[in-house]
Amino acid sequence: MAGRRAARDAISRDQWAALISAKDAAPEPGARRASGREKAPITVERIIDAALQAVEAGGFEDLTMRTVATSLGTGPASLYAHVRNRAELGDLLIGRLCSQVALPEPDPARWRDQFMDVCAQLRDQFLRYPGIAQAALAVVPADLATLRVGEGMLAILLASGAPARQAAWTSDAAFLYTTGYCLEASAARRQSEDADGRAIDPAEIEERLRMLPPEQFPHTVAHARELTAGTGHDRFTFTLTLLLDGLVPPPRA
Template sequence: MTDRTPSRDRWAADIARLDAPASPARKAPLSAERIIDAAFGIVEAEGYEALTMRRVAVLLGTGPASLYAHVRSKAELDDLLIGRLCAEVPLPTPSVDQWRAQFLAVCAGLRDQYLRYPGISAAAFTAAPQSLETMRISEGLLAILLAAGVAPLDAAWTIDAAFLYVSAYSLEVALRTRAEERDGEPSRDRGELAERLRMLPAERFPNTVAHADELTSGRGHERFDFTLNLLLDGLRRP
């Protein structure tokens, strides 16, 4: 019969291994993905205005210099953040018949991604996009407009205007929401705002007083849709 009893030396080694203090958990290696994840966590909890490379470094338990080996600057981090959000926006196959609805759907999808993180759309204003995912959205919108017969120059400038509007609209919503949370006061409803406008001196503000309801109208994203439709209405098509 084979002797299955462990040798004395092996037994001693096993006991020593069990008695040895547990080694501290190894820290996950730093990477661009971890930096982006940490940045999103900061924005979600504190708003985009709180995001700095130093703040990310503290959250990851390292120094700012360590981050620059993976993300070269705050501007590049901003671009990577926007790129990841853009990656979540689906792009349709361009359709001549559905081009307007497709364009609006892509813009609405980008808006909704921005609104997930308070003020994140401010990152879209910092530099020209370098991320391939961000360029993917531009390429998709360009394909939609070109399929509809829009001239390339008109299409390019329309996309630029749409990006600016989506970013600004999302930033305004985020800033207003953050202010309400900070002050602990809900925003005034539209009826209250209209009433305040009607209280203005009519001799100085005759049109504002007369059209207070129109000036304060709109629910949800109605004004967002209106503005983008107005932009598309100005396009020349064959």
């Protein structure tokens, strides 16, 4: 009760500085020389690999320390020499996903498509690992790979000619919306899977919305189709377009 433990150890500024300067070189300590291949040492990279595999298979809620550990042929205690927390493992996963996003050279003529593309890359990465967006909403400015994506998105928006603060906030909002969208999509997919057999597809949801009492839910009933529409990622691109058009009005109004 009173002794609420620290949810996550905040690193000091010195640690932060060390983290930044050590970003290159450092050929993954623990790999040492990859001397024999009798045991294959545990490294952060291998932990991340195993964790991503687990999430891809069973969703973020199936990502436990024991799952990852047994997947590596060891016990859960062995992971804590490389990862401080389960939360830090989540950060590392997001970092890995972000590091695989290709960032274009900002082109003022195509900034809109470029920004959309980066968001779509993020979206596809997140959707590939259901529920992993949860971890993206807990991280703030921790990982370098995550910051790299933020830098890339900001660069594209600045190339549009928008003022710095508005570009920064829009980039942030787009990232937030992307993770929220993926989280909702993952949750919906999970919910439609669990009744194993009786799936809840959009048509079923539309049907149920129509069953609401029309006196209290007139618009929901009337536009049930529009509310549940959005096959593919139409809704996703629509919202981002809204944001970008609000930031810089499109040439042809």
